Structure formats: structure tokens, C-alpha cells
Amino acid sequence: MKKPYYLILLILISLFSCKRNNGVTIKGDIRGLKSKWVYYKPVFPQMVRPSDSAKVTDGKFEFNFQSDTAFFANLVSISYLDEKGLRKPIVVANPYEPAKNHSRYTDFVLGPGLTTITGDFSKNTGAILNGGTQTDFYLRNITLPFIQMSEDSAVRNKQAARVERIIKRVPDAYWTLYAFNNLRFYFNQKELKSFYAMFGNEAKSSYYGRRLKLFIDNQPLSQNQFVNSIFADQEAKPVTLIDNTKKLNMVIFWASWCGPCRREIPSLRRITEQFSKDDVRFVSVSLDAKKENWLQALKKENMSWQQLIIPQQEYVKAQAKYNLSLIPKIYLVNNKNVIVKKIDGFDDGNEDRVKTFIADYLSKN
Template sequence: MKIKLLIFAALAPVIVAAQTPNFTITGKIGNLNKPAKIYLDYTSEGKGGSDSCELVNGAFKFSGNITGYASSRITLSREGIRDKEIYGTKGLGDVIYVNFGPENIRINSADSLYNAKWTGSKVYNEMKAFEKLVGPTVMTVHHNANVTINRATPEQQNDTLYFKALDKQVQAFRKSRGEKMLEFAKTNPNSYFALQSLSELVSGYSTKSDIALPIFNNLSEKLRLSYGGQGLYKLLNAHTVTALGAAAPNFTQNDVNGKPVSLSDFKGKYVLIEFWASWCSPCRAESPNLLKQYAAYKDKGFEILGVSVDGDKAKWVDAIKKDGLTWTQISDLKGWDNEARKVYGISGVPANFLISPEGKIIGSHLMGEVLNKKLAELLN
């Protein structure tokens, strides 16, 4: 008994240390009070957390444990409704996407989270320096475009040429950012943001493996062996498994009622495997278009198989209900460790693959009008 007590006593400091938060985010946004709330969602090395805090005279504080750098979304809702701020404000919500580390961070702003100043975070400063070199994030570009649309005259908002011109500007920003990220990854092999650049390029810009893999192999060993590095390596090699014309890898996960569903169950139909999550605003923004396409083609041999990378069943089911999604939905509820995501090498959501009736991959990363045109070619 004495030996056991001594062992426990020796382990106790380790247990306490493991529970001690290694980051804090303290802030003040104006003089906001209840019902105003601020929300923090973050992931670090494959593990994540979610927290919320009511503002008291504008003040709030978060703390937690992370390993290395964290990717996060922080949301401020003056009504205390996170979903409305993210999905119901036409891209004008007070939402930011930032990186931080195990640091003591301070956020201050007189009016909004979007305009807040950060101090005490070396990682955040690195992120801003990176953005200065390659350009603003896609989320920022779209936010700014939505601000422009919101300020447009009624005549402009009904002018298709106006929207085409604005879209042309957005695409130009994206192209420029893509080119600069590729160059950054080549010339900064020790930077975390080199790895982030390659992940974004492969996932969101469909950069081919033969271009990205040599750059990845030149990254530092620490980056290549990190959780994000291993995930990107799988993604780069998964492109051979999920190349156009390849047989779609089969997988089985449970639907919302706990019933196993396999991709092979849909053989004989065109199937869009749609990877998404309840917390993913671009995923939710694509839902109305998917609803239209499903209604138009479900009687012509088209199906959608939603694969969620959620870890919280309640939030997953609630998102399905709120968005009115009527096609089959499955998940293993392992969050970002979803097994189907690994098989298909997905490094970000939304992402999808279009499967032929014979079970072959005939398209990938088809969003918006690109998806609509592809379906019209196949099914009209």
C-alpha cells in the first residue's frame, strides 16, 4: 500500500501539469454585455476544443491546452446566437479565422472582433506576416466582397454584369494568392505556414501532387512528421487512389439512426460523396445549391451521400435539420479522424467526389456552378 501511495504521489504533479492550461486568450470588445457571447473553436495536432463565454462589460477569457500551433475560428454574436452569426448574415458576421500557439494573448477592440488588435502572440504575428506576403485568406476575400455587395446600390445588386465583375476580382485574388503560396512553400521549408500553404493549395486550389510533393519533401522533418504533415502526405498520395477513372474506395459508416450504410449500396447511380461538417460555414453555404441539384436529378439516377466529419452527433443532426438536407447522411463521429476522410485524403471541407454508376471517380471538388454544369451534362 505504501508503494502504491508513493507512486501516486510521484504521478500527481504530472497529472496536475497536464491539466494546467498552456494558452489563454483574454479580451475586451467595447462594453458589450449579456446576451452578447464569444465562441472559440480550435484544432491542434488532430485534437480540438470548443468553448463560449458571455461578455461582461466587453471582457472575456478562454484557456486550454494545445500542442504546437492551433487553427481557430472565433465568433462574436451580440445576440448570443453563434449559428446566426456564421450562417445567417450573408457573409457579414463578426467571425475571424486565426492561428495561435501556447501563449498568453490579449485581444482589444472598440467595436468588433473583426477589427480587434492582437498582442502577446508570436504565432498570430507570423500569420499576419505570411498574409502580407501572399494576400488575405479566402474567407477575408469573400467577406470583403460581401461588404462591397452590401454597400452596392439597388441597381448594382440587380445587375449581373456587376456581379460578374466582382467575381472576376475575387478569382484574381485567389489566383494571385495561390501563386504566392506556392512560392512561399518553396522558399520557407521551416515555416508552419509553408505546410499550411501546401495543404490549402492541394485542397482548395486542386494543385496536383506532382507539383506539391517535391515541395513537401523539401519541408523540414519536423513539419513532415507533424500531424498536419502526415495528413498532407496521405492526401498527396491519395490522389493516385482517387484519380479520375479510378475505382472509388468503398467505405461504411452509420446514418443518423445508427444503421450502417456503404458507398457500394448506391452502385448503378451517379453518387456525389459530399464531405462536410456542421461547423463548416462554406459547407453550409453550399447546401441550398445541393438541394436544388438533388431535387432536379434525384429521379434521374442521382444521389448524394453526405459524410460528416463531426464529432458531436447532436450538432450534426441539428445541422441536417436546419439546412433541410434530405439525402443519406453518415458519419463515424470521430471528427477530423473520420476514416472515410483518410481514405479519400481530404484535407479540408467542403470536398466531394462524383462517382459513376459503375463505381468510378469521374469528378472531384465540384462546387457551385461547376457542379451544376457537370450534372447537366450527365443527366439532362
């Protein structure tokens, strides 16, 4: 008698499922760890309580996780309570660096399978982390998110080639995707699309993979083109960012919590007072998450020009549209929505540079 087809199907599904690694195990063995419990927590979102705990016996502890889908790597930390009841992280040393200058980290990348943490608190050298591909990749490429892309084209091309090699080596590396949270601002849409295509499907479907795709989809096709969005003013009325009837638009991205942004405001006042509103449209755009903080800052700073705020649901898209890697950021945009000058950050000399540029531009146009 032939077996029903559904039994064969169940067997095939079972065999396929066994190949997928859904389990995560962390085993710790740390001498001198006197805490009764250790606490596991994903690093993001921040400022939340640990999501799991494990009992410590003679310095040994173990965490076991089993998910319904394949576990994709994550940035995590493990902490304990010291003798005074203060929460402290278990610090991890990097074995791929010389012993005399081991860098030590409170967070680490946890991948599927078994990860071990061993150490001796009495030696104060940091615990040793051993895990799978994701963990090993993290430790070997720890500085990847902090690459400062050069303005020199030859050097920049070499840096980009290095990033490409790293992606191709481990297409599903969490740490590379995490690094692109910083690196994405250095590349145009064409370059980012090329990098994104190199990642594996699991990486693309992860949190940072989806976030990178959203950023790419909202980047302007040309880095010289300024996207003319509609944001809200103090009365929540929609206002177009660029006034195309003016010869020039000066757009300032800032936030109430940004110290350099607040220090720049006096010079912005002087700039706006010098030029006719018939020729130049001035607008400041806030990145504040809380509207009340923005409104409070407006009352204190008394800025007479147009003030807008980015709705929080549009913030991630705005980061891509205006490349908001840092603030304050000033864009000078003509009436065809073309960026004619950009100034990143705050400097005492910015005021004179902006005044000179606007005066010269208006005299020629």
C-alpha cells in the first residue's frame, strides 16, 4: 500500500526544517563571577529592560533560545549585578588583536548555534568570545562601521573596494549591515544599489537590510537634486520646503537638542537680516521627535524666518532625501531645485562664507 502523499510532504518539510538553524545557545564559564544571575538584552531598542536571565552556578550559566523562523544575528549584551547591586556588562576582549592592546567591548554580535563566553574576573582582561561565522566576522571587522570615507577619489575607491570584498566574503553578515547604518551617507544611490545586491536574502530581509533598502529607495537619483518635500509649520499646516519663485532658498536642518545647531542661530539671524526676502527664502527644518521641544526652542530663539518640522513617520525617508548624517546642515538651492552649495556642521567661519556666496550668486542671477 502506498503512503499517502501528505505523509511524504510532512517528512520533506521536517527534513528541510532540520537544516535551518533556529536555535541559539550561550554558554558562560567565568571565574570570579559572584552574581547569582546574568541578564541577556538585545542592544536595540535602547533603554529597555533585559529580555531574559540565567542562573549562575560556580561562574557557569547558559541561555537557550528557539525561534519559529531562522535566527538572524543580533547585537546583544550580557550583564550581571556586582556586590553593590550595580548592573555591569560582561566585557568581551577581541582575540584578533595583540594581547597587549586588546580592545574590549560591552556589546557583541550573537549568531545562531553555540556561543561560548569564558574568562576570569580576577585577571581583568575581558572575557573571550567564541561563536559561529557571525561572531567571528564581527571580531575580525570590529572597526568596519567607523570607516571615514576619504574625499580623495583614489583613496575612496580603495575603501569602497574593501567594503565590496567584505560583503562578498560573508553576504549575510549582520555587522556589515550594521556598518551601513553609518556608511550609507557616503554613497550615492547607484553605489548603494550595487552593494545591496551583494547581500544574501537573509540579510536583505533583516531589520538593517530592510532599513538600507528604504534608504536607497528614497535617495535622489542625483546628489545635486534637492527633493521639494512638504513639512508642517507650528500650526501643523503643510508648507512646501522650496519656494520656486525665489532666486535662492536657504534650508537649515537642525534640532533643539543639537548644541552646535543652537550656537549657529545668532549667525543665521544676521544672514537672514542682510538679504531681501524677495530674492532669498529662508527656512529651518527641525528633526525633533517631540514637537513640544521644538516649539519651546522656537520661543526661546525667536527665529523670524519660516520654521518647519519633519513628521516622525517621515524621518527615515528624510534622512535619505537630504543625507542627514549630521546636523546642522545647510543647503542653498536654486529655483530649479538644484543644490548650488552645501555646508555640513557648524563653524564660526560659516557666516561669512554663506553671506559671500549668496551675494555673489544673486549678483550673477
